[in-house]
């Protein structure tokens with residue numbers, strides 16, 4: 350049984366994005382067990398979409414250093430100080446944990462989704478559930494619903510909003526929200542002034558897709574192109590938006606963003622399961638809950654720097 354929240358209503362075998370983007374309906378091309386089914390075993394929180402949980406993997410590690418941004422105050426208090434050093438890149442964006450960033454307007458944004466290898470480094474620090482929002486206080490673990498995951502350079506998936514929030518903070522970053530880092534309202538989604546994620550994807554509203562205004566069904570990893578999770582550097586023709594290094598703003602995985610009302614959230618971008626007709630463009634959002642975990646939803650962080 351495949352059930353996924355859509356506009357606050359459970360819909361069977363259908364996936365509907367709503368809000369400002371209407372009429373985007375995704376099919377469920379894969380066996381349902383890979384998406385929503387299976388027992389949830391890793392957390393007491395109501396992770397309704399959890400999959401079978403495996404034992405924590407050890408993975409390859411990166412020896413930790415002293416946390417801090419250029420020896421100063423971290424840009425965002427991660428709650429977890431242990432890990433590789435956080436420095437600033439040439440644009441003043443945090444560097445050292447998670448993907449490299451680019452600057453879009455005044456906001457830094459990850460060039461790729463967070464990879465399995467990058468998330469493994471985070472998990473190896475035994476992150477606490479320190480979090481920015483009370484809704485995450487009951488999120489006892491940041492181990493994904495399915496773990497370990499294969500493919501070091503594939504996006505980490507099966508992560509809920511609280512995991513994504515915690516990872517970004519550990520990296521000296523935060524989930525992409527509104528222009529000043531606060532909670533983005535869903536009705537602000539298509540405003541490039543209010544929504545840095547949309548500005549990055551659409552080159553400040555100038556184009557519908559990262560690569561241009563005309564839909565190319567082969568450019569990004571949507572379900573006409575194999576329907577499986579791809580490395581974050583795959584599909585080079587999908588790059589673009591406000592910066593040529595931005596990869597897969599559409600396709601491959603939906604991305605957690607800081608746009609929740611209570612426990613009702615939206616996720617950005619389309620995924621490898623998204624149908625190409627009608628083509629999901631940068632205005633596409635998916636309605637999820639704060640505890641949703643899917644095999645096609647991952648993490649991309651932002652950072653708000655002076």
Ligand SMILES: [Ca+2]
Nearest residue numbers: 488490491512
């Ligand atoms: Ca969790």
